Amino acid sequence: MPVFDAIVVGAGPAGAAAARGLAAGGAHVCLLERARFPRSKPCGGGITTRALSRFPWLEAALPRIPTHWVSRLYLEAGDGNHVVLTSERPAVVLVRRIEFDELLARLAVEAGAELCEGAWVSQVDAGDDRVTVRTRDGRQFTGRYLVAADGVNGVVTRRLGLHQGWDGEAVALDMMEEAPDALLRATDPATLWVAYGHGGADGYGYVFPKQGHVNVGIGCLLSCFREQVRMPPYEFQSGFVGHLVAQGVLQGVSSREHFTPCHIPVGGPIERTAAGRVLVAGDAGGFVNAYTAEGIYYAMVTGDLAAGAILAAFRAGAPDGGRAARHYVRAWKREIGTELRDARLIQKYLFRDSRRIANVVGGAGHHRDLAATIIAYAMGTISYRDARRRVLLQFPRTALRLAKIAVFG
Numbered sequence: 557m558p559v560f561d562a563i564v565v566g567a568g569p570a571g572a573a574a575a576r577g578l579a580a581g582g583a584h585v586c587l588l589e590r591a592r593f594p595r596s597k598p599c600g601g602g603i604t605t606r607a608l609s610r611f612p613w614l615e616a617a618l619p620r621i622p623t624h625w626v627s628r629l630y631l632e633a634g635d636g637n638h639v640v641l642t643s644e645r646p647a648v649v650l651v652r653r654i655e656f657d658e659l660l661a662r663l664a665v666e667a668g669a670e671l672c673e674g675a676w677v678s679q680v681d682a683g684d685d686r687v688t689v690r691t692r693d694g695r696q697f698t699g700r701y702l703v704a705a706d707g708v709n710g711v712v713t714r715r716l717g718l719h720q721g722w723d724g725e726a727v728a729l730d731m732m733e734e735a736p737d738a739l740l741r742a743t744d745p746a747t748l749w750v751a752y753g754h755g756g757a758d759g760y761g762y763v764f765p766k767q768g769h770v771n772v773g774i775g776c777l778l779s780c781f782r783e784q785v786r787m788p789p790y791e792f793q794s795g796f797v798g799h800l801v802a803q804g805v806l807q808g809v810s811s812r813e814h815f816t817p818c819h820i821p822v823g824g825p826i827e828r829t830a831a832g833r834v835l836v837a838g839d840a841g842g843f844v845n846a847y848t849a850e851g852i853y854y855a856m857v858t859g860d861l862a863a864g865a866i867l868a869a870f871r872a873g874a875p876d877g878g879r880a881a882r883h884y885v886r887a888w889k890r891e892i893g894t895e896l897r898d899a900r901l902i903q904k905y906l907f908r909d910s911r912r913i914a915n916v917v918g919g920a921g922h923h924r925d926l927a928a929t930i931i932a933y934a935m936g937t938i939s940y941r942d943a944r945r946r947v948l949l950q951f952p953r954t955a956l957r958l959a960k961i962a963v964f965g
C-alpha cells in the first residue's frame with residue numbers, strides 16, 4: 557500500500573478544498589468519503605459571494621451546476637417588524653449540496669487527488685511520522701499528514717482525543733426540508749427570507765429558493781430546543797411551513813420525505829484544531845459562524861489553509877510534524893479567527909434578549925450605511941476587519957456591551 561503525502565477524511569467542502577489544494581500543490585493525496593456521489597447533505601446551500609473572490613477556481617466551475625443568485629434579503633424580528641436589504645449585485649449564490657459537493661470532489665480529482673468513495677473511516681492511529689486510518693470494511697490507508705474533515709459528528713477528532721463532542725449550547729438543531737418546486741415553492745424566489753423567534757423558540761427560520769427547489773428550515777440551539785419546543789422536530793418544522801403558507805411566503809405543502817434534521821456546530825472552533833500530523837477543518841473543527849450558521853465558506857477556507865500548511869511543511873523539508881500544525885493554527889486565526897470569535901459574541905448578545913434582534917432589524921432599516929457595510933462584507937468587497945471597524949465606530953455602546961460579554965461571559 558502506498559504512503560500518501562496526505563489523507564483527507566470526508567469529501568464535503570472542507571475535505572474537497574483540502575484535497576484540491578494539496579493535489580494542485582503537487583502532493584499525493586487520497587480523499588476518503590464514506591458515501592458515494594451524488595450524495596445528499598442537509599444544508600441551506602447559501603454561499604456568500606465572497607467565497608468566489610476567495611476561490612476563483614470555484615467561480616470558474618460553478619456554471620457546471622444549477623445555481624440561483626439573489627440580491628435581496630428579507631429579515632424579520634420576533635415582533636413582526638422587518639427590513640428588506642438589497643445589493644446592486646447578487647450577494648448570495650444558492651446551490652443544492654447534492655450537486656455542489658459532487659462538483660467540489662470532481663475538482664479535487666481533476667487537480668490530481670485520488671477519491672475513494674464508500675470508505676467509512678472508523679479507526680485512526682497518529683504516530684510521530686505517519687498517520688494510519690482504517691475503514692469499516694477493513695481497508696487501511698497511511699499518510700504523512702491527515703486532514704480531518706468528517707463533519708459535525710466526525711470520528712477522527714474523537715478517536716484522537718482532540719474533541720469529546722458538543723454540548724447543547726455549542727450545537728444548533730436545524731430542521732430542514734429541501735422540496736422540489738412541484739411540492740413547495742417560494743412565492744418570491746428572488747429573495748432570501750429569514751426570521752427570528754418563530755414558535756416561541758429563540759432561533760431562526762429561513763426560506764432559501766433554489767433552481768427547481770426550495771429549502772425551508774427552522775433552527776435553534778439544541779439546549780433551547782430541549783427546553784422550549786414541546787414537539788418532535790418534523791411537527792415543529794411542518795408547523796412553520798404551514799404558518800408561512802398561510803402568510804403567503806410559501807405555496808404548497810410540507811412533505812416528510814424531504815425533511816432532515818441535522819446539527820450545526822455553533823460554539824466556535826474547538827480547543828485543539830491541530831496536533832502532530834493531524835489538522836482539523838470545517839465542521840469537525842467547529843468552523844461555523846455562530847450567529848449566521850454559515851459554514852460552507854469557513855469549511856473551504858480551513859480546508860484550503862490546512863492544505864497550504866502541509867505543503868509549506870513539505871517545502872521546508874520539516875521532519876517535525878508539528879510545524880504544519882502550528883502553521884495551520886496561525887493561518888486560520890489570522891484569516892477568520894476574529895470573525896468567528898465576534899460571531900459567537902453576537903450570538904450570545906442577541907439571543908439573550910429578543911428585543912435586541914428587533915433593534916438590529918430596526919437599525920438595519922434606519923442605518924442604510926450599516927446595511928451597505930454588511931452586504932459589502934458578504935460579497936467580499938470589503939474585509940471583515942474594515943466592516944468591523946465601520947460598525948464599531950457607528951455603534952460604540954453595543955461594542956462596549958459585546959466587549960463585556962467577551963470578558964465576563
Ligand SMILES: Cc1cc2nc3c(=O)[nH]c(=O)nc-3n(C[C@H](O)[C@H](O)[C@H](O)COP(=O)(O)OP(=O)(O)OC[C@H]3O[C@@H](n4cnc5c(N)ncnc54)[C@H](O)[C@@H]3O)c2cc1C
Binds near residue numbers: 588707730
Ligand atoms: C440544515 C442545515 C442548513 C445549513 N445551511 C447552510 C447554508 O445555507 N450556508 C452555509 O454556508 N452553511 C450552512 N450549513 C452549514 C454547512 O452545511 C456546514 O458548515 C458544511 O457542510 C461543513 O462542511 P464540512 O466539509 O466541514 O462537513 P460536511 O459537509 O458535513 O462533510 C463531511 C463529509 O465527511 C463524510 N464523512 C463523515 N464521517 C466520515 C467517515 N467516518 N469516513 C469517511 N467520510 C466521512 C460525510 O459523508 C461528508 O461527505 C447548514 C447546515 C445545516 C445542518
